[in-house]
Amino acid sequence: MLQYDFMVNAFAATFIVAVVAGSIGYFMVLRGQTFAGHAMSHVGFAGATGAVLIGLSPLTGLTFFTLLAGLGIGLMGERAQSRDIAIGIVLSLSLGLGLLFLHFYTSFAGQATALLFGNVLGVARDTLWIMLVMGALALVILAVIARPLTFASLQPELAEAKGISPKILGTIFMMLVALAVAESVQVVGVLLVFSLMVAPPATAMLLARRISTGIALAVLFALAQAWIGLVLAYYTNWPTTFWITLLGAVAYLAANGVVHLTQNMR
Amino acid sequence: MIALEFDGVCLRYGSNVTLADGSFRVGQGKFIGLLGPNGAGKTTLFRAVLGLLRPSSGSIRVFGQPTRRGNAHIGYVPQFGKQLNQLSLSGRDLLIGSVTGSRYGWPFSTAAQREDIDRVLEVTGAGDLARRPMGTLSGGERQRILIAQALLGSPKMLLLDEPLVSLDPNRQESVVSLVRDIQQDLDMTVLFCSHELTPLLGKIDGVLFLGQRKVALGPVEEVITPKVLSDLYGAPMDVVRSAGRVFVVAGGPSPAA
Amino acid sequence: MYLIVVSALTALSLFIAPSNTKAADLITVVAAENFYGEVAETIGGPEVTVTSILSNPNQNPHLFEADVATAQAVSKADVAVYNGADYDPWMLKLLKASPRAGRTEISAAKLTGHKPGDNPHLWYDPKTIPAIAKALADEFAKRDPANAALYRQRLASFEASLAPLTDMIAQLKAAYAGIPVTATEPVFGYMASALGLDMRNYRFQVAIMNNTEPSAADVAAFEDDLRDRKVKVLFYNSQVTDDTTTRLLNLAKQSGVPVVGVTETEPANLDYLAWMVSQLEALKAALGAPAK
Numbered sequence: 169m170l171q172y173d174f175m176v177n178a179f180a181a182t183f184i185v186a187v188v189a190g191s192i193g194y195f196m197v198l199r200g201q202t203f204a205g206h207a208m209s210h211v212g213f214a215g216a217t218g219a220v221l222i223g224l225s226p227l228t229g230l231t232f233f234t235l236l237a238g239l240g241i242g243l244m245g246e247r248a249q250s251r252d253i254a255i256g257i258v259l260s261l262s263l264g265l266g267l268l269f270l271h272f273y274t275s276f277a278g279q280a281t282a283l284l285f286g287n288v289l290g291v292a293r294d295t296l297w298i299m300l301v302m303g304a305l306a307l308v309i310l311a312v313i314a315r316p317l318t319f320a321s322l323q324p325e326l327a328e329a330k331g332i333s334p335k336i337l338g339t340i341f342m343m344l345v346a347l348a349v350a351e352s353v354q355v356v357g358v359l360l361v362f363s364l365m366v367a368p369p370a371t372a373m374l375l376a377r378r379i380s381t382g383i384a385l386a387v388l389f390a391l392a393q394a395w396i397g398l399v400l401a402y403y404t405n406w407p408t409t410f411w412i413t414l415l416g417a418v419a420y421l422a423a424n425g426v427v428h429l430t431q432n433m434r
Numbered sequence: 435m436i437a438l439e440f441d442g443v444c445l446r447y448g449s450n451v452t453l454a455d456g457s458f459r460v461g462q463g464k465f466i467g468l469l470g471p472n473g474a475g476k477t478t479l480f481r482a483v484l485g486l487l488r489p490s491s492g493s494i495r496v497f498g499q500p501t502r503r504g505n506a507h508i509g510y511v512p513q514f515g516k517q518l519n520q521l522s523l524s525g526r527d528l529l530i531g532s533v534t535g536s537r538y539g540w541p542f543s544t545a546a547q548r549e550d551i552d553r554v555l556e557v558t559g560a561g562d563l564a565r566r567p568m569g570t571l572s573g574g575e576r577q578r579i580l581i582a583q584a585l586l587g588s589p590k591m592l593l594l595d596e597p598l599v600s601l602d603p604n605r606q607e608s609v610v611s612l613v614r615d616i617q618q619d620l621d622m623t624v625l626f627c628s629h630e631l632t633p634l635l636g637k638i639d640g641v642l643f644l645g646q647r648k649v650a651l652g653p654v655e656e657v658i659t660p661k662v663l664s665d666l667y668g669a670p671m672d673v674v675r676s677a678g679r680v681f682v683v684a685g686g687p688s689p690a691a
Numbered sequence: 692m693y694l695i696v697v698s699a700l701t702a703l704s705l706f707i708a709p710s711n712t713k714a715a716d717l718i719t720v721v722a723a724e725n726f727y728g729e730v731a732e733t734i735g736g737p738e739v740t741v742t743s744i745l746s747n748p749n750q751n752p753h754l755f756e757a758d759v760a761t762a763q764a765v766s767k768a769d770v771a772v773y774n775g776a777d778y779d780p781w782m783l784k785l786l787k788a789s790p791r792a793g794r795t796e797i798s799a800a801k802l803t804g805h806k807p808g809d810n811p812h813l814w815y816d817p818k819t820i821p822a823i824a825k826a827l828a829d830e831f832a833k834r835d836p837a838n839a840a841l842y843r844q845r846l847a848s849f850e851a852s853l854a855p856l857t858d859m860i861a862q863l864k865a866a867y868a869g870i871p872v873t874a875t876e877p878v879f880g881y882m883a884s885a886l887g888l889d890m891r892n893y894r895f896q897v898a899i900m901n902n903t904e905p906s907a908a909d910v911a912a913f914e915d916d917l918r919d920r921k922v923k924v925l926f927y928n929s930q931v932t933d934d935t936t937t938r939l940l941n942l943a944k945q946s947g948v949p950v951v952g953v954t955e956t957e958p959a960n961l962d963y964l965a966w967m968v969s970q971l972e973a974l975k976a977a978l979g980a981p982a983k
Contacts, residue, residue: 172762172763172766172789173766173788173789173790174762174765174766174785174788174789175762177788178788267903267904270898270901270902270903271898271903271904271906273897273901273903274894274897275808275809275810275897276776276777276807276808276809276810276811276897276900276901277901278776278777278778278780278807278808278811279777279807279808281753281777281901281902282777282780285756285780285781287756287757287781287784287785289757289758289759289761289762289785289788290757290762290781290784290785290787290788291784291788292784292787292788292790293790295787357756401758401759402759405758405759405760406758407756407758408758408759409756
């Protein structure tokens with residue numbers, strides 16, 4: 169299995185994505201913003217198509233636009249319900265803009281759409297380096313804001329009284345999500361990123377008492393999901409993403425079961 | 435020493451004026467109940483004291499200094515937040531989180547901070563409670579943890595925003611007693627916001643009553659009178675005393691009838 | 692359990708196969724689309740082994756996600772043939788993920804001078820398949836000089852076999868050049884060009900191809916063309932059924948404009964020649980003039 173470059177690259181790429189998605193995803197689940205992650209992956213399309221129209225690279229457009237969306241969502245929504253609305257509005261606006269940009273195309277828009285179909289089995293060696301750098305950057309930013317972000321997520325009024333701005337933190341975090349999503353989606357695809365951002369942290373939260381162990385578990389579960397999924401895909405030839413999402417669901421259900429059993433045994 | 439001074443203060447919440455030309459002084463070490471009808475602007479008043487809201491006119495001084503965000507002299511117990519409902523995090527970890535989460539950068543707590551946490555948990559008697567997941571605590575137990583949290587950093591003033599909501603009467607009593615004991619031991623100035631006067635009776639030094647954009651501060655017998663209350667509620671009110679308890683009730687013919 | 696055992700055995704056999712000395716002498720070709728793969732089989736004969744990736748006519752080529760077997764085939768190939776022009780971007784990704792020194796990549800787009808943004812349905816351009824055939828013949832001859840003559844011979848027969856198609860194109864062009872036609876999608880575009888037909892409603896087609904909504908004005912113009920019989924034929928993608936297409940087909944039928952179905956992918960039981968010829972026959976019948 170490992171004599172194939174594409175498999176080695178796949179393991180490496182999913183390692184990076186698992187670490188980033190697992191840790192950022194933990195905060196997304198904590199803050200109830202998994203919808204935002206999903207929305208971000210679709211927003212990039214408008215940026216990619218718009219960029220090509222004005223002669224820029226689709227990747228530049230995708231990154232810039234996703235960051236802009238992150239900024240918009242962060243600034244707009246503070247309370248839980250307005251976040252949902254904010255995300256919904258930004259998402260539908262972006263999709264609409266994407267349609268508008270496509271309307272102005274007089275030729276085939278393959279270049280922009282190609283960007284969105286990442287495939288974990290199609291990762292090139294030099295892409296890995298870029299992913300590593302971006303992933304490290306994302307983790308550094310996360311490490312700096314982690315504690316205030318947790319505080320602001322759990323007790324926003326108190327955090328505000330202490331001089332921490334939940335709105336600014338929320339916006340920085342949303343832009344971080346945007347960056348992480350934009351960079352990984354075009355490498356490994358929408359579904360894979362999203363499944364590693366939701367199920368592993370949710371499972372970790374069921375089992376861990378503390379924030380730090382929660383994040384560690386989330387990353388561990390994400391990694392296990394991704395790597396076991398890859399191995400299963402290799403030997404069954406069924407789609408990689410299917411296995412990874414299946415493992416995620418199974419892990420979550422299993423953790424749920426464990427929690428219920430231990431509660432009943434007390 | 436004046437702990438809190440409002441001088442001709444005008445407070446706005448959105449387009450609503452909640453306080454117009456309000457002036458009062460609260461002496462240090464006093465336990466004051468903040469009362470008033472729903473929507474009168476009690477939380478807005480707290481936010482102004484915390485420096486999160488600028489008065490549109492007048493000035494507010496806390497221990498002689500103008501208000502500012504992140505004032506370490508003020509401890510705050512906000513209204514019940516449902517994020518803490520299902521939390522598997524322990525109270526102790528919640529406290530550590532608020533200490534390390536109050537600044538960016540180094541995410542680990544210092545020895546001094548951990549000692550402070552031990553101290554506040556001892557003062558509130560919440561040491562054992564703090565080891566359990568927050569989600570497993572009852573309402574009253576959670577309040578105990580949150581009060582401990584507000585005492586971190588040894589503030590001189592404590593603001594509690596409706597801490598008795600959804601607690602049953604005997605729990606309410608124990609929370610008020612706990613605050614009273616802490617207040618006296620540590621010589622703190624406390625503003626305790628509540629819907630009802632009854633649980634606070636006999637424990638508070640005075641009442642700060644907010645209503646109809648006006649404010650009245652004084653001992654219970656002076657403020658909780660039909661005349662003062664009717665003015666502050668903008669409707670005929672009556673005061674009923676029974677077995678040492680005091681109830682504020684809507685009295686007189688209803689204007690709509 | 693059974694599935695794992697079977698998969699393990701299959702995987703094991705993958706490791707065993709390359710040690711077969713006969714297999715090692717064959718030139719391994721991977722083709723993104725089966726119509727190019729066919730050409731490789733014809734030119735290469737028993738000297739090559741060809742894997743075609745998109746070979747199921749019912750599979751939507753735009754939604755394709757490569758699986759492990761596909762990635763393996765690409766990684767082991769000596770020669771890779773694909774369309775290019777952003778039609779099959781997944782192929783480029785797979786090639787980059789498994790770099791291989793000395794592997795030759797043949798892109799139909801590069802051969803025919805097309806770039807990203809152009810109509811990607813290059814296999815409908817009569818120049819493309821012969822160009823691919825020639826490139827493959829040259830490549831096979833380079834790798835296997837001992838059989839060079841064989842490859843050139845097969846190339847010659849292949850080119851000769853396409854004569855019926857070339858003739859038919861010439862006939863139709865002579866008879867119908869300049870006639871206005873329309874289409875719901877640009878699939879048939881290059882062939883229509885080769886036939887000298889005047890293709891209308893191009894903006895509408897680009898919108899459909901790009902998965903966006905054609906503007907109201909473009910839709911109205913399309914319907915007018917049908918109603919007023921300004922076009923002699925309507926081409927539609929017979930593999931796609933949706934409301935827009937159905938409505939236009941009905942309108943065409945009502946207005947007496949003949950319709951011709953074309954497919955984006957090669958039908959299961961036809962080879963390239965039969966596929967193209969059958970569609971041109973349908974066109975001839977629709978245009979109604981006897982062959983000269």
